[in-house]
Amino acid sequence: MDFTHQFVQQLINGVSLGSIYALIALGYTMIYGIIKLINFAHGDIYMVGAYIGFFAVTRAEMSIVPALLVSMVVTGLLGMLVERLAYKPLRHAPRISILITAIGVSFFLEYASMYFVTPTPRTFPNVIDNIAYNIGPFVVNGQQMMIMGITLILMVILTYIVQKTKLGKAMRAASFDVETAQLMGINADRVISYTFCIGSALAAAAGVLVGVYYNSIDPLMGIMPGLKAFVAAVLGGIGILPGAVTGGIILGVIEAMVSGFLSSTFRDAAAFGILILVLLFKPSGLLGKNRREKV
Amino acid sequence: MFFKKKAMRLASAVLGIAMLGSVFAGCGDEAASSDDIKVGANFELTGNQANYGTACMEGLKLAVKEANEAGGINGKKITIIEADTKSEAAESVNAATKLISDDKVVAIVGPAVTANVIAESDVATQNKVPIVAPAATNPNVTVKDGELKPFVFRSCFIDPQQGTVMAQFAARDLKAKTAVMYIDSSSDYSKSLGKVFKETFEANGGKVVMEEAFLAKDQDFKAALTKIKTANADVIFVPCYYEEAGKIVKQAREMGISCPLLGTDGWDDPKVADIAGADALNNTFFSTHYFDQDAEAQSFIETFKKEYGHAPNVFAALGYDCGKLLIDALKRASSLDGDAIRQAIEATKDLQVATAKITMDPSNHNPIKEAVIIENKDGKYELKAKIAPEK
Numbered sequence: 001m002d003f004t005h006q007f008v009q010q011l012i013n014g015v016s017l018g019s020i021y022a023l024i025a026l027g028y029t030m031i032y033g034i035i036k037l038i039n040f041a042h043g044d045i046y047m048v049g050a051y052i053g054f055f056a057v058t059r060a061e062m063s064i065v066p067a068l069l070v071s072m073v074v075t076g077l078l079g080m081l082v083e084r085l086a087y088k089p090l091r092h093a094p095r096i097s098i099l100i101t102a103i104g105v106s107f108f109l110e111y112a113s114m115y116f117v118t119p120t121p122r123t124f125p126n127v128i129d130n131i132a133y134n135i136g137p138f139v140v141n142g143q144q145m146m147i148m149g150i151t152l153i154l155m156v157i158l159t160y161i162v163q164k165t166k167l168g169k170a171m172r173a174a175s176f177d178v179e180t181a182q183l184m185g186i187n188a189d190r191v192i193s194y195t196f197c198i199g200s201a202l203a204a205a206a207g208v209l210v211g212v213y214y215n216s217i218d219p220l221m222g223i224m225p226g227l228k229a230f231v232a233a234v235l236g237g238i239g240i241l242p243g244a245v246t247g248g249i250i251l252g253v254i255e256a257m258v259s260g261f262l263s264s265t266f267r268d269a270a271a272f273g274i275l276i277l278v279l280l281f282k283p284s285g286l287l288g289k290n291r292r293e294k295v
Numbered sequence: 296m297f298f299k300k301k302a303m304r305l306a307s308a309v310l311g312i313a314m315l316g317s318v319f320a321g322c323g324d325e326a327a328s329s330d331d332i333k334v335g336a337n338f339e340l341t342g343n344q345a346n347y348g349t350a351c352m353e354g355l356k357l358a359v360k361e362a363n364e365a366g367g368i369n370g371k372k373i374t375i376i377e378a379d380t381k382s383e384a385a386e387s388v389n390a391a392t393k394l395i396s397d398d399k400v401v402a403i404v405g406p407a408v409t410a411n412v413i414a415e416s417d418v419a420t421q422n423k424v425p426i427v428a429p430a431a432t433n434p435n436v437t438v439k440d441g442e443l444k445p446f447v448f449r450s451c452f453i454d455p456q457q458g459t460v461m462a463q464f465a466a467r468d469l470k471a472k473t474a475v476m477y478i479d480s481s482s483d484y485s486k487s488l489g490k491v492f493k494e495t496f497e498a499n500g501g502k503v504v505m506e507e508a509f510l511a512k513d514q515d516f517k518a519a520l521t522k523i524k525t526a527n528a529d530v531i532f533v534p535c536y537y538e539e540a541g542k543i544v545k546q547a548r549e550m551g552i553s554c555p556l557l558g559t560d561g562w563d564d565p566k567v568a569d570i571a572g573a574d575a576l577n578n579t580f581f582s583t584h585y586f587d588q589d590a591e592a593q594s595f596i597e598t599f600k601k602e603y604g605h606a607p608n609v610f611a612a613l614g615y616d617c618g619k620l621l622i623d624a625l626k627r628a629s630s631l632d633g634d635a636i637r638q639a640i641e642a643t644k645d646l647q648v649a650t651a652k653i654t655m656d657p658s659n660h661n662p663i664k665e666a667v668i669i670e671n672k673d674g675k676y677e678l679k680a681k682i683a684p685e686k
Contacts, residue, residue: 006521006522006525009521010518010521013515013517013518013521014518017515017517017518111341114341114345118346118349119341119343119345119346119349120346120566121346121538121566121570123541123566123569123570126572132549132551139549139550139551141549210514214514214515214542215541215542215545215569215570215571216514216538216541216542216566216570218538220343220512221512221514223512224510224512224513225514255518256517256518256521257518258518259507259518259519259522260518260519260521260522261522263507263508264507264508264509264518264519264522265480265507265508267518267519268510
């Protein structure tokens, strides 16, 4: 395989991996945008989403699209519940308290799941045929295309909600200043609650897609993708929606390129090295500008 | 001076009698209060290694249950005291300390993972309580700086044996000239196997042309596999645990890598086939502890299925073996003293356990046990070879 060939193949690998990071990063960034909380439990919400999708497929014998929707709805409600029980009582507490609570919620979700579903990894049944398409010398398979496709659709829907609906307007207002938004008659609690719902639903979608694509889920699967998505969100500029997507895709591509052309040993070092560089030289992220509209 | 000496003698005699008395008293008390022999089971019950620890625990419990139903140890029943290492080395030490000082166990079985056993071994040595590790294959489990740890044993083979076996198999049977190693850089197990494989493979005239690494719990391996594909090697050696093994095989085949993939005992789990699919697994080989269609293993597999409702994986089999080894030693031990149990374990000879017939080597506390090589063929295991360790 020559250089260009390998380069394009790694680009395909990177974009499909990056789409997953992007979906998770969106939830991080939305929640940060409104209540300035780095929700460390977000990776575990993604894990719960994967399990709900798994049980929808295996126990309720649904096909993939209904299972994806069920998982998104249930996980969205779980996200609202977590916010209501764990974060809302701390709304006016110092930010460090709510951050520590987020870590607590993360452990709670991990180990509660481990108790209920056992630590043994589960394998997703083959819900869609995985045909490998050889486009010239490149290999793209059906599942990779499905991941990129669903990610794209969800992002279009999200953009519509944020830009065109009343809820989106309220979310954007709350992200500027929660208190001022409240003075303007916006029910901030409800907006925050919906934000958790949407963010969690996106994470659930990512969880189900990962389960289908990589065929294996376990209660601790959310830790690493959660951290990587956090890096992606910071890379793109935390609090900015297009930034999360850009950051996710860039991170996925960088990981693939580092593995392909340097050494896979350096892959995670590169991912977290980027976090350090961004924080040093452009703390607001690639798309971060002070006057930029945030959600 | 003379007087002093006499006084000392008198004092020590009095003290001696008193101690003797207390020993008898102790015996009487023990017989009255409990008939049970307490054995500690220190395993990874929670945390990211819990799937190994819980499987070992199931096997151990089955071995103990069978022994108790068959009359126990000279009429006494064995009770298992469970402890959780939480998949952390420091917690493993705490749990072992608690088992020894609070629960007064006579011996400890576990943990499953090498690092946790190594952490706990100093506590065992200090307190003269024997530990037997069911699945820790790293050589450093039973020795430290070239010296044997007197109270630490294992009931499985060691990594160099597996690495050697697979490298020889690749070079001689598969006639491979070039190999790629794809190693889990977060695991000592994977790294030490890689080292031995490389040495043996190159000593047999082969060449390792590329070394790549991943981390446990990774989901995506395609980037590295795309690169590995360019090396066009005859075989790819992937020593790792089953979850990653399944994903790597699946993704390697999706990327169009068709050469034989070689693995180690971490691959020995039905989950590999679940994750990768039977077709992708064709043309893969791994070394492991036993062949599950061997006649000797059948009674274990049947009883296990009856007890738990699912088939045992290799960790369950090793946990069971470990229980068998300890129970056999307890039966032969002259007393329940740490030294007596240690000597009894060292004298283990031709003991039939679920996976093989084992004899303990007193010089290194490793059992002399053959490794098997298994080929995955259309979703089934096929025995390729049984190889005894080289002396």
